[in-house]
Amino acid sequence: MDPEAFVAHLPLCRALPKLELHAHLNGSIRSSTLLELAAEHSQNGAVSYPELVSIIEKEKRSLPETFKLFGLIRLVTTNHQVVTRITREVIEDFAAENIIYVELRTTPKNNPAVGMTKRSYMEAVMAGFNTDSIAFNRIYVRLILSIDRRETTEAAIETVRLAFDMRQEGCEIVGIDLSGDPAIGEWKTFLPALTLAREMGLPLALHCGEVHNPEEVKSILDFHPERLGHVCCLDDLEWQALLASKIPVEVCLTSNVATLTVPCVADHHFVELYKAKHPIVICTDDPGIFCTTLSREYALAASCLDLVSEEVVKLAKEAINLSFAEPQLKQTLHQLFDFSHLKQAPSLPIGAP
Numbered sequence: 440m441d442p443e444a445f446v447a448h449l450p451l452c453r454a455l456p457k458l459e460l461h462a463h464l465n466g467s468i469r470s471s472t473l474l475e476l477a478a479e480h481s482q483n484g485a486v487s488y489p490e491l492v493s494i495i496e497k498e499k500r501s502l503p504e505t506f507k508l509f510g511l512i513r514l515v516t517t518n519h520q521v522v523t524r525i526t527r528e529v530i531e532d533f534a535a536e537n538i539i540y541v542e543l544r545t546t547p548k549n550n551p552a553v554g555m556t557k558r559s560y561m562e563a564v565m566a567g568f569n570t571d572s573i574a575f576n577r578i579y580v581r582l583i584l585s586i587d588r589r590e591t592t593e594a595a596i597e598t599v600r601l602a603f604d605m606r607q608e609g610c611e612i613v614g615i616d617l618s619g620d621p622a623i624g625e626w627k628t629f630l631p632a633l634t635l636a637r638e639m640g641l642p643l644a645l646h647c648g649e650v651h652n653p654e655e656v657k658s659i660l661d662f663h664p665e666r667l668g669h670v671c672c673l674d675d676l677e678w679q680a681l682l683a684s685k686i687p688v689e690v691c692l693t694s695n696v697a698t699l700t701v702p703c704v705a706d707h708h709f710v711e712l713y714k715a716k717h718p719i720v721i722c723t724d725d726p727g728i729f730c731t732t733l734s735r736e737y738a739l740a741a742s743c744l745d746l747v748s749e750e751v752v753k754l755a756k757e758a759i760n761l762s763f764a765e766p767q768l769k770q771t772l773h774q775l776f777d778f779s780h781l782k783q784a785p786s787l788p789i790g791a792p
């Protein structure tokens with residue numbers, strides 16, 4: 440990846456209207472907020488502040504270390520006021536870099552110790568963006584509820600039923616995710632909940648192939664979710680099945696490299712997907728944890744694929760069709776995109792490398 444090309448693409452990628460379709464709420468938390476919360480909690484011995492700071496400040500950490508960090512984050516963020524604050528800050532940060540639509544995914548949490556149920560957790564999330572502050576006039580927010588791989592079948596079904604009920608009540612819930620530590624949990628545990636989600640008309644965006652697990656990858660591809668996240672560790676057979684499936688892939692470049700899942704961006708499988716014209720959407724996964732932004736991810740992709748500006752714009756606009764937004768909103772997003780892109784694009788001439 441050419442650093443100069445990366446820098447040259449940044450102004451356009453920042454100005455470009457963008458859609459974020461794969462970002463976890465507690466992975467998007469501002470580092471400053473996380474450190475502040477960690478300091479507060481270290482006073483009661485809940486976490487070791489020095490340990491948390493050292494893990495947060497590491498540039499690269501293995502997937503197991505990343506999930507250890509998520510365990511610490513859960514410790515310091517699981518109360519309603521903090522959940523609302525984090526959501527507000529995350530949406531403000533996305534809006535500030537010209538993200539016009541986000542499908543924010545999060546795992547509803549039961550925590551009786553603080554009087555938290557999955558529903559009260561989701562209500563705290565929604566309180567974070569149902570305000571009329573200026574930031575929220577610039578961005579459409581939709582929610583995807585995550586099933587965590589540590590959960591039981593019953594707990595997963597509870598999340599799907601909650602998503603359905605809250606959507607029926609008019610909440611901006613658009614789908615279901617399966618995520619969490621890929622080293623644990625089995626596909627058959629989650630299949631009943633994912634089947635129920637499909638029966639309820641909830642689209643599925645599933646993490647897939649983060650670790651080598653050909654049997655699970657085959658089961659997921661056979662189930663044909665609406666979108667897939669990552670797909671990093673596929674053997675030839677699964678790779679061919681993925682290409683044949685045409686299931687859109689959420690590409691998380693920095694996340695895959697920072698977790699040592701992919702050695703470097705230049706070796707990332709998204710290059711082959713792009714060249715095969717497989718539907719892809721550039722995402723951040725956990726912009727707070729991996730110290731990245733969606734603009735930066737687009738600049739990384741553009742410099743790695745050696746794209747000209749028109750191709751970058753086309754890649755960003757294509758995300759609208761891969762989103763779970765309702766048809767009317769997709770139309771609005773296309774209009775917004777066309778208008779704001781032409782109005783704001785920096786002087787970088789179209790066609791320049």
Ligand SMILES: CNc1ncnc2c1ncn2[C@@H]1O[C@H](COP(=O)(O)O)[C@@H](O)[C@H]1O
Pocket residue numbers: 463464465466505509510544545546547585587618619620621646649694698724725
């Ligand atoms: C790095 N790649 C990844 N692979 C799989 N799951 C991930 C992830 N990054 C984040 N999560 C999932 O998102 C949760 C945090 O956000 P929420 O508490 O849900 O808002 C993590 O606990 C993990 O389950």
Ligand SMILES: [Zn+2]
Pocket residue numbers: 461463618646668724
């Ligand atoms: Zn993810």
